[in-house]
Amino acid sequence: MSKYAVLNTEFPKVDALERALGTAKYAADYFMPNMLYSGVFRSTVPHAYVKKLNLDKARALPGVAAVLDYTAIPGKNRFGIIVKDEPCLVDDKIRRYGDALAVVAAETQELVDEALELIEVEYEELTPVKSFEEAMAPGAPIVHGQTNVHAKKHLEFGNVDEAWDKCDVIVENTYSTHILSHMFIEPDAGLAYLDEQGVMNVIASTQNPHYDRNEVAAMLGIPMNRVRVKQATTGGGFGGKLDIGVQLHVALLAWHTRRPVKMVRSRTESTMVSSKRHPITMKCRTGATRDGKLVAVDVVMTCDAGAYGSYGPAVIGRAPVHIVGPYECPNVRCDAVFAYTNNPMCGAFRGFGVPQAAVCHEGQMNALAKALNMDPIELRLRNAHKVGTVIPTGQTLTESVGFTDTLLKAREKALEVMPEAMARLKTE
Amino acid sequence: MRPFDFYAPATVVEALELMHQHKENVAVIAGGTDLVLELNERKANPAVVIDLKKLKELDYIRVEEGVVRIGALTTHAAIAADRQIEKYVRVLHEACRQVGSPQIRNLGTIGGNLAQSSVAGDGLAACVTLDADVTLRSVRGERRMKLDEFLAGEGATRRNILAADELLTEVSFALPDIRHTATAFYKLAKRKSLAISVIGGGMVATVDDNGICTYARMRAGALGRYPMPFPTCEAHLVGKKLTYATMLETLPIMHDQVLEANKSRPWSVFYKKESVQGVFKKVFADVLHQLGLEEVQE
Amino acid sequence: MNKITVHCTVNHKPVSVEIEPNKRLLDMLRVNLGLTSVKEGCSEGECGACTVIYNGEPVTSCCILAGQAEGADIITLEGVSVDGKPDVVQQAFIESGAIQCGFCIPGMILTAEALLMKNPHPTMEQIKEAMSGNLCRCTGYKKIEEAVALAASRM
Numbered sequence: 001m002s003k004y005a006v007l008n009t010e011f012p013k014v015d016a017l018e019r020a021l022g023t024a025k026y027a028a029d030y031f032m033p034n035m036l037y038s039g040v041f042r043s044t045v046p047h048a049y050v051k052k053l054n055l056d057k058a059r060a061l062p063g064v065a066a067v068l069d070y071t072a073i074p075g076k077n078r079f080g081i082i083v084k085d086e087p088c089l090v091d092d093k094i095r096r097y098g099d100a101l102a103v104v105a106a107e108t109q110e111l112v113d114e115a116l117e118l119i120e121v122e123y124e125e126l127t128p129v130k131s132f133e134e135a136m137a138p139g140a141p142i143v144h145g146q147t148n149v150h151a152k153k154h155l156e157f158g159n160v161d162e163a164w165d166k167c168d169v170i171v172e173n174t175y176s177t178h179i180l181s182h183m184f185i186e187p188d189a190g191l192a193y194l195d196e197q198g199v200m201n202v203i204a205s206t207q208n209p210h211y212d213r214n215e216v217a218a219m220l221g222i223p224m225n226r227v228r229v230k231q232a233t234t235g236g237g238f239g240g241k242l243d244i245g246v247q248l249h250v251a252l253l254a255w256h257t258r259r260p261v262k263m264v265r266s267r268t269e270s271t272m273v274s275s276k277r278h279p280i281t282m283k284c285r286t287g288a289t290r291d292g293k294l295v296a297v298d299v300v301m302t303c304d305a306g307a308y309g310s311y312g313p314a315v316i317g318r319a320p321v322h323i324v325g326p327y328e329c330p331n332v333r334c335d336a337v338f339a340y341t342n343n344p345m346c347g348a349f350r351g352f353g354v355p356q357a358a359v360c361h362e363g364q365m366n367a368l369a370k371a372l373n374m375d376p377i378e379l380r381l382r383n384a385h386k387v388g389t390v391i392p393t394g395q396t397l398t399e400s401v402g403f404t405d406t407l408l409k410a411r412e413k414a415l416e417v418m419p420e421a422m423a424r425l426k427t428e
Numbered sequence: 429m430r431p432f433d434f435y436a437p438a439t440v441v442e443a444l445e446l447m448h449q450h451k452e453n454v455a456v457i458a459g460g461t462d463l464v465l466e467l468n469e470r471k472a473n474p475a476v477v478i479d480l481k482k483l484k485e486l487d488y489i490r491v492e493e494g495v496v497r498i499g500a501l502t503t504h505a506a507i508a509a510d511r512q513i514e515k516y517v518r519v520l521h522e523a524c525r526q527v528g529s530p531q532i533r534n535l536g537t538i539g540g541n542l543a544q545s546s547v548a549g550d551g552l553a554a555c556v557t558l559d560a561d562v563t564l565r566s567v568r569g570e571r572r573m574k575l576d577e578f579l580a581g582e583g584a585t586r587r588n589i590l591a592a593d594e595l596l597t598e599v600s601f602a603l604p605d606i607r608h609t610a611t612a613f614y615k616l617a618k619r620k621s622l623a624i625s626v627i628g629g630g631m632v633a634t635v636d637d638n639g640i641c642t643y644a645r646m647r648a649g650a651l652g653r654y655p656m657p658f659p660t661c662e663a664h665l666v667g668k669k670l671t672y673a674t675m676l677e678t679l680p681i682m683h684d685q686v687l688e689a690n691k692s693r694p695w696s697v698f699y700k701k702e703s704v705q706g707v708f709k710k711v712f713a714d715v716l717h718q719l720g721l722e723e724v725q726e
Numbered sequence: 727m728n729k730i731t732v733h734c735t736v737n738h739k740p741v742s743v744e745i746e747p748n749k750r751l752l753d754m755l756r757v758n759l760g761l762t763s764v765k766e767g768c769s770e771g772e773c774g775a776c777t778v779i780y781n782g783e784p785v786t787s788c789c790i791l792a793g794q795a796e797g798a799d800i801i802t803l804e805g806v807s808v809d810g811k812p813d814v815v816q817q818a819f820i821e822s823g824a825i826q827c828g829f830c831i832p833g834m835i836l837t838a839e840a841l842l843m844k845n846p847h848p849t850m851e852q853i854k855e856a857m858s859g860n861l862c863r864c865t866g867y868k869k870i871e872e873a874v875a876l877a878a879s880r881m
Contacts, residue, residue, distance in 0.1 A: 012820050019828030020816040022763025022803035026829060029762035110429060113470060185767045185775060185863045186829040235829030236863045267768045431727035434747030434793040460789045464750060465770045479794050529859025532771050534783040621858035622772055
């Protein structure tokens, strides 16, 4: 028997029963009387001004209840978790493939699809910014405002420049991680309706209902107490449903039509416009003594953060802080720059930049082990965080530092299940 | 999906009549694993959809006088589960066993796979490797031809020579004599399941009592519009004792052929010119194993 | 476009549904019959979330037109539980911790049910093969495989 009521005991997941029975209601499972279906007309170019947007034919289609562009927005038209830089519907220019230009509500999904095909658009195309390097080049087209620099961070701990003299070995490598889609199994979906008290109700597949409420209220120009957001049972998010999805669009359509409006993104649309994992390039110089103690780490970190900010400012905070991972190092420097481009928007994704940093610090530990002709696990053990370690933020770790124990257990298990691979570690 | 009228005829004759009547804008559906998606995305917009699933007369696997006959509506799952196919026609068994997922194999039919003539169709690659015949029927009558002739399409717009009112009803091929002939298939894909073929390589090889190769046919899917033939490789093997070493001698030929045929697609050819050799190494090892000639250790 | 009437058996009861031909079996089950346990994840047969048991076999209901279901015997997750209580497979999924976000679970359980109906004592390899058409983005599959094995052990 466990001496704790919760720890070391097994509990069934709270709502596992409803999910096993199939009675749990996900956003797309809500149907209401008099409900309209809806969809979004999206840009097919990454960077452009909208010269002409003709909604007349779509509006004339029988069964279509509303076709709206940005002029129908009663309140604000800039959204985003940290930086308000993304429009509900494009008003100045298109910044990525898939930017929302207009929304349609109609009696059936087939009518929505037909109305979307009747919308005509003329673009004045601009040169797209396709990479970090292009964004930073002199004379580059500007995605937002005055500069393509979306965020910058500088981390400095100890004195890196003076530390190189104390190093017996220095390894230098560049690591690049790639953009990644969460691919949550449930595509984004939601439903909005005005209730009898005039409160805008939004039921959505979301990870962020409180934030959604602020955004919906701001977009409609109404106080927060007139907006209610309910998180439906949500089919996976992994960070990708922290940004606002269909919520603004269904709320806007319900506001104008005074009818319940439902929207379910197709897999293609969901993948096109939901946030992505930041692809980060890390140029890293690591120095150590001949007995394998880390002395200095110096990293230049760059990232193509895509068209909108989303959680970028949080990711750029976390990745540098974790750039040496669970290893002690007295001298650390990291310079990070995230740039706006016309690529898909990057945002929160399980770990907020920490997994990207791990590619760098673990790659460097292996490179160092090779350079020192040392067992890579032994090298990690020599540098492992312990109680009393001061990490690059200046914090002293005082308790719950389990890395050494974890590593020893992992080694024990690895020797048991993959002895050949472990033997190769010694010889490579 | 745009509107369309739906018919579910009970006999082939009835189906052919309907197809002829509506041939201006008709689509036929069997397993639906391609058509329903195209309809749903408004990429296919027929006025009439004719369901073939009720045509039980086209759902069969028969062996008659040394010829294997498979009805067009036979599912991949049914072919994969057939004991005779598993024992005598490994190339087709292996290809059908790995299509899509269990759900897709329960729906998708061999006739649909052949008629769609997808670049990466595994059933198609296997049947072309077997030098199979197809039977096409319409109100005008019936015609039979080699799959190689059937696949004389015009690329993207026209997949094969099937007319708008014509139905592929059967695929047939000679039952291999497994004392002297082995067939094999290897699918290279990104995952074990739910993955389209990157390369699907198939082979039929026949040897005489002395182990001399008397016939070889090699084809690989997803390397061109239609399964790619390797005539120079085949010619290299015929007349020689079939050994792993001899078979490996064909790999440089294969490399050069794949590179030449796909050099307009540099993003994939550098991978495929190498991986095609790995695919056929697996195929060779399986063929030699089945013929009892050699056990290749990887 | 003329409406059609589809007669089939859904969850052990005969039904007839008047429906436009340009609807999928998935739409018919979810919208016309209110069986929302059937989930739409990818709309192209790649994720398995819309799996139903169709004449005894698991199939993706997004790849079938409603009209094609004429005469079919269809089972959705609603037809598996008994009086709102989980059956042996559902119970095994709950106990094994196989359920996280739950969106893939209706398809997973139905695929497992179809396997166990045919083969009540599958090997782990057979379980993996049978479940290979159902994607899960949360669990990493191990607990799902364990759940099917647990259910089989109780059959």
